Amino acid sequence: MxxxxxxxxxxxxxxxxxxxxxxxxxxxxxxxxxxxxxxxxxxxxxxxxxxxxxxxxxxxxxxxxxxxxxxxxxxxxxxxxxxxxxxxxxxxxxxxxxxxxxxxxxxxxxxxxxxRRAPARESSVFEVADLQLDLLRRRVSRNGDRISLTNKEFALLHLLMSREGEVLSRTYIASQVWQMNFDSDTNVVDVAIRRLRAKVDDPYPTKLIQTVRGMGYVLETPA
Amino acid sequence: MSLWPRSLSLRLALLFALVSTLVLGSIGFYLYQSLYREIAWRDDQALQGRLERMHALLDDSASIAALRERPQLYGNMLGNRQSLLWILDTDGQALIEINPAGLAIPTLPPAEHLRFARLDGQTPARLAWVQVRQGERSVTLIAGKLLAERNQMLAAYRLKLGMALAAGALLAFALGGLISQRGLRPVRHLAARAARIDAQHLYLRLDDRYPVSELHALSQALNQMLARLEDGFAQLSRFSEDLAHEMRTPLSNLMGQTQQTLRHPRTRDEYESLLVSNLEEYERLARMIDSMLFLARTEQPKASLNAESLPLSELVEQLSEYFEGVAEDRGLQLINQATHEVCADRDLLRRALANLIANALRYADDSSPILISSHDRDAGIEIRVHNQGPAIAAEHLPRLFERFYRCDPARAESGDCGGLGLAIVRSIMQLHGGRADVSSDAQGTCFTLWLPRR
Structure with missing residues (x-):
């Protein structure tokens, strides 16, 4: 390119x-x-x-x-x-x-x-490593275990999985998940990520949600 | 309009001159007309008298022939060269003629009674005539007066009147000019005093004890304007100072940390954490500039507003979801009791409310509720954000919405919008024609936003 x-x-x-x-x-x-x-x-x-x-x-x-x-x-x-x-x-x-x-x-x-000439992959099921997200059934599971998420946690995970491997800034996440189009100077995104990690990553040996210092967050299988 | 002079006293003088010309002109015209009528009436009386005397003379004399022989009888009577006299027989032949101007014998319609006419032509004259019986025959008596002398006199009078009028107008112009110069002296004084007030001397005020009531009102209005300007100016310079100070802190962090790190070789991790720490400071600066720009834009009088009807409960619900995690971390509960609809710009109102809720989350006691509610108030809607927490001292309350104002100057948290969050709230409310207030006591702190109903 x-x-x-x-x-x-x-x-x-x-x-x-x-x-x-x-x-x-x-x-x-x-x-x-x-x-x-x-x-x-x-x-x-x-x-x-x-x-x-x-x-x-x-x-x-x-x-x-x-x-x-x-x-x-x-x-x-x-x-x-x-x-x-x-x-x-x-x-x-x-x-x-x-x-x-x-x-x-x-x-x-x-x-x-x-x-991205073609529109984003409009699939309804996302899979990264052993983590699965089913958009239509609003269901998330990892390693076969059902994980229950709140609406916003689900939206956040969906955003991270649909942009797998891309570093997403806090501002971008806030605007996509909560429609907050201004810098609200709070650690809302960090807290939301931490709570999501507690459910999705903490119980499992492989951590999928990575912090990129100074940049934001990315969801990917660690190298 | 370009002919109209720019000087106010010149204008007034011209108006004075114009008015006095009109008044004097009308009086002069009236006087002239009265004089003219008076003279004409007297002349006619004289002509009539002459005809009557002539008639009496004719009755006394035996015949016209006798009369003709003694011309000095009536010649003396006529007395001057302005007078005319004819006695005509029925054929129009002049029996007696006194005619120094050499006029042709006028042809006049017969008149049983006295008649007057004006004879126009090269030598204008006023004539009076009557037919009388003399014995068995009828004669026409004509008396006249040449108008030349009278016209001359009237012309001289007109000239004098005109000159008096011109002199009066000039005098009025000069006096008017003097008077307005004197009368406008306080205005010049006011201007001179106002000219001395510049940015360095905004504390100066105009003398507002003018004896002239118009100027009193003017100087009072100007003084009020000056007070507002001084206020705004003071706020602006305090703001610039604050701004410089606020930027200095992150910049000195950046410089200090970077210099300190560069003094010795460091590990890769140390360099990396320096860069990340720098990045945080950069972001703080960027946020501050963003907020400043936002404030500058909303405070412009012509800032655009995209107002629509918004259900508050939905808006607060969205914000509650947004802050959910942060609240739960501290055991705080966001309670949405907002029910009304307001007319406002969605993004701006959301931003204002987000700032208030973030503020409440920051200062609320642990495990306490934060209540967001709406109420009808003063032909508008009031939105309240209440949190339990330590009371804010009364002296801070009025200044809380000022930019960079902090209750505790030493405590500058990186998270609190650099002290601009509440200033943004206030300017958003002002843009909507509403207001933002705060009250605080031992029960907690309550921020209120009031929006007018549209």
Whole structure:
């Protein structure tokens, strides 16, 4: 998967490059709008990450140029969290946006969502190691034992299992499970994870829910 | 409108001049008309008298012929060169003619009784005539007066009137200007005083003991505005100071920890935990900036509000689920007794309530209930969040909703929104036209949100 990053701030460009490369993507970097335009016209990309404020052609102009010829997914980054900016970006044909400062886990999650051409696996039964979740019967079992969960615990486990192997940030989890779209500055997510672990992981030797320090949580079979 | 002068005293002077021109003009016109009528009436009286005397003279004299021989009789009587006199026989032949201006004999309709007419032309004149019987024949007596002299006099009078009018208007303009200059002196004084007040001197006030009632009201209103400005300004500078202070703490943690770690080689784990600790501080800073931006945006007068009808019980239920785990950890019970519907922005009201509930969870006594209820109050709905816990001292209560205000300055918890949580609650309520209040006693602390009914 090839990703083009158009970003003039060297540190941001550098860590986006490193982080995305480490996550298995091929990254091309443009430090200004004209280089970005050149690369877009010369090469094929699966996703473009666009900073709005770049020298030369700005992000909006670049977005218009892209949309004239292609429907490649575009994620734009902006430091100005003004409603007008967001609306403008989405109207010009961007697929998603992130406001700086953003967490890298959040960025990766958005990138994965945009690159996932087919809709997420809409299966109703999820299985990771010996843990099973049946969406239709609202049933969870591990190693053959039934585990009873509250509604929100079930929703949380469903989210983690359907995104197996992806690190999910606390903000993202809060917005998906409780529709809390703001940082509530509480440890609600940590407490919920701890309570879920107590039921799902603690009685068993293999721990599936992992904490990624500083990033969030991921559910996967430990290596 | 561009011709209208910008100076108020000039405007007033012009208005003075305009008004006095109108008044003086009307009076002058009236006087002129009276004079004109008076003169015309006197002239007519004189003409009539002359005709009567002529008639008497004719009756006394034996014949017109005798009269013609003694012209000085009536010549003296006429006395000046402005007068005209004809005595005509039935054929229109002049028997006697005194006509210094050399006018043609006027043709006049017959008149049994005295008649007047005005003769227009090169030499305008006023004529009076009557037919009288003289013996067995009838003659027409015509007396007249040339109008030249009278017109000349009236013209001179008009000129004088006009000049007096112009002089009056000029005088009114000058005096009006002087008076308004004097009258507006307190305004200039007020302006000079107001000009001295800038950001550094916001404590200065305008003299509000003006003897002029209009200015008194004005200076009072300005003083009230200044008081509000001073208040806002003080709050703003305190806020900037607080902000700098709040950012300094995480920054000094970051710098100190990083420098301390870099002094010696460390293990991989130590580096990793440094980075994680740094990340926590970064997140704290990011959250603070987010909250600041949120506050700045909701405090804009034109901030947009997506108001809809919201059932409170559902909203509180959602929040109770969200905080369920945290509450249970401390044995706290969230009790939802909210029943009303309110008209509000869903996300904003949820955020306000979430902040209040998080606050209640933080300060509630262990194993106590937290009660969320709704009530009808003052043409609106009041939402109460009550928790049992130590009372908040009365002096803190009014300032609790200020940004960065903490009852205990030394206690800054990383979890409490950097002291902005309650400020956000208040500005959300203000945006909705409502208010946020708090009361506290030994029974516990109760935060109330009041929303007007739409």
């Amino acid at each position: 090839r990703i083009l990053v158009v970003e003039d701030e060297p540190k941001t460009a550098d860590y986006l490059n490193k982080g995305l490369s480490e996550s298995g993507y091929t990254v091309a970097l443009a430090l200004n709008g004209f280089d970005g335009q050149h690369l877009i016209q010369e090469e094929e990309f699966d996703l473009i990450i666009l900073d709005v404020m770049v020298p030369g052609l700005d992000g909006w102009q670049l977005l218009q140029i892209i949309r004239r010829t292609s429907q490649v997914p575009v994620l734009f980054l902006t430091a100005r969290d003004a409603v007008d900016d967001r609306v403008k970006g989405l109207e010009l044909g961007a697929d998603d946006y992130l406001v700086k400062p953003f967490s890298f886990a959040e960025l990766l999650a958005r990138v994965r969502t945009l690159l």
